[in-house]
Amino acid sequence: MSAIVSVTNVSKIYKLGKTEVPALRGVSLEIDQGEFLSVAGPSGSGKTTLLNLVGCVDTPTSGSVVVDGKDTTALSERALTSLRLDSIGFIFQSFNLVAVLSVFQNVEFPLLLQGRLGKKERADRVNGLLEAVGLGDHARHRPSELSGGQRQRVAVARALVGRPKLVLADEPTANLDSQTGANIIDLMRDMNRKDGTTFLFSTHDQKVLSHANAVIRIADGQLLGRETVARAG
């Protein structure tokens, strides 16, 4: 399998006044297409920073991050934005839906930004995804009218609607109860199996970890190793 993400010797240092805080130190890893991969580690270990760098919403202090064959450290802000739009989907811990848009419009938004599909094609794709995440009847609702689990399903649909090669999810179950969290992970797993979309998600929940193909362990900004998850049956 070819690598969709290639991180080489990446360091990220945040400056807090005169103090330098290293968030990642010399991290290297490769993620193949179609993987369902989890990043695990305690709070402050660098999980979110790693996801931010892979998701091109932040830039490394040193090292290189290649996503979908593009070296993100060499791209302009505009090109990075286009790369995020076309190749990466995001699922956030706090859902981050646009409050003033309906469920349908939230999911449709990335397609509008891409500007490649006509109205009917967009509607078909959005409705198909909303059915797939079990929210076919909630298309006209506003995010405020949904439960936490339902909002995260909308976020999953929004992340997938542009058919990205890579979906990044930062603690996607952290704000959900365990059953709803498990359902969301199952939903992501289904999408991964069905469409071959690569998923990289961070968590420190052991139950959630058990759903991943492999787990990248991280602590104090350093990669501790990569484990394949053994699954019964």
Added chain:
Amino acid sequence: MILVDLQIATRNLLQHTRRNLFLGGALAATTGLLILLSGLSGGMKEGLLQSATVLASGHVNVGGFYKVTSSTAAPLVTDYEKVLAETKKHVPELQDYTVRVRGYAKAVSERSSTDLVLAGVEVAREKKMRDVLQLTAGKLEDLGKPGTLLLFEEQAKRLEVGVGDVITLSAPTTRGQSNTADVRVVAVARSIGLMSSFSAFMHDGTLRKLYNLREGNTGVIQLYLRDHRQAPLVAARLRDALAAAGWRVMDSNPQPYWMKLFQTIPSEDWTGQKLDMTTWEDEMSFLSWIFTAVSVLTGILTIVLMVIVIIGILNTLAIAIRERTREIGTLRAIGMQRSKVRWLLLLEAGLLGVAATGAGALLAGLLARLLNGAHIEIPPAMQMFLMQQNLRLVIEPGRAVAYAALLALVTTVASLLPATLAARLKPVTAMHHIG
């Protein structure tokens, strides 16, 4: 996409109702105030146009001066029928005209005296006078009889006379001698602004007699056009045409005739007849300081209000953007370009601007209608400056739209800085923003 953009912008505006109502209210009030001020200025102009074109001027005047010696001058057009015939050939815009004798005299009653600028009129020809003058006593038709005079309320009060009373007019003739005439007040009209404080009408034959004028000579031919805004063009055209036809024509000089008569003409070294074309605005130019004062006041007020609006917008948008930083970060993360973020924020400000200034313009229109309908009488001391007896606001729709558009544009442009700053935020910084 534009529909979704509009929807996002509109819903965002509606979601922060209190803040946007405050800012929108300020914008609407500013727009309304500017439009009402412009309406007041428009009302003054209309009042001036009305009083000027009834009392002392046509839209365009074909007047002139006759000098027997180089130091004595009289406001005269000799052989005016020929001048009128030539004029008619060159003014297709002409709707109506009147021929008046011009003069000034000291009016003396039994108890008081005052200076009057006199217009000798043939009342049967003065159709506009009937529409505009509101008589409080007497009959306008009586002005057709020799030895009669029409005064305005203010003058009648000053002279302490009423209909039926006789006053004496004393005036210098074209040859510099003094002449007098007794005239009877046959009508008193309601004052119509500053002009009516010193202008009065009398029977044209009586005024001719007072000035020893020959038949065929007159003071001025007042031309009324279909559109008064054409006056400067028509005056310039007539200047060329009458000069080409052989008359001696004075250069354009935007001063009233009486100012020229007393100040400019006596010092010029020529004798005989010269024609002078003026517009109603030239004849009223001695009042232009009032308009300048109102314009300066409006200008200062506009600048102050604009500064307040811009500071208000910058503050409000800065707060709005701070509140929505995480949302902006999310939109940037999922692939929205900086330019698009900026556009959405500008659109929001623009929509607020259009809605608020539109509402302000409408409210100003309604208020102006209410005020006009209420016929509020202006205190006499203010009447002179506002050039009207009852408060009247004249709002030009084009000007109102221009004010509203200007303020909406200012709102949008003022939002450019906070919008650009928001768009420049790194997605990761914006998404982790707290507050």
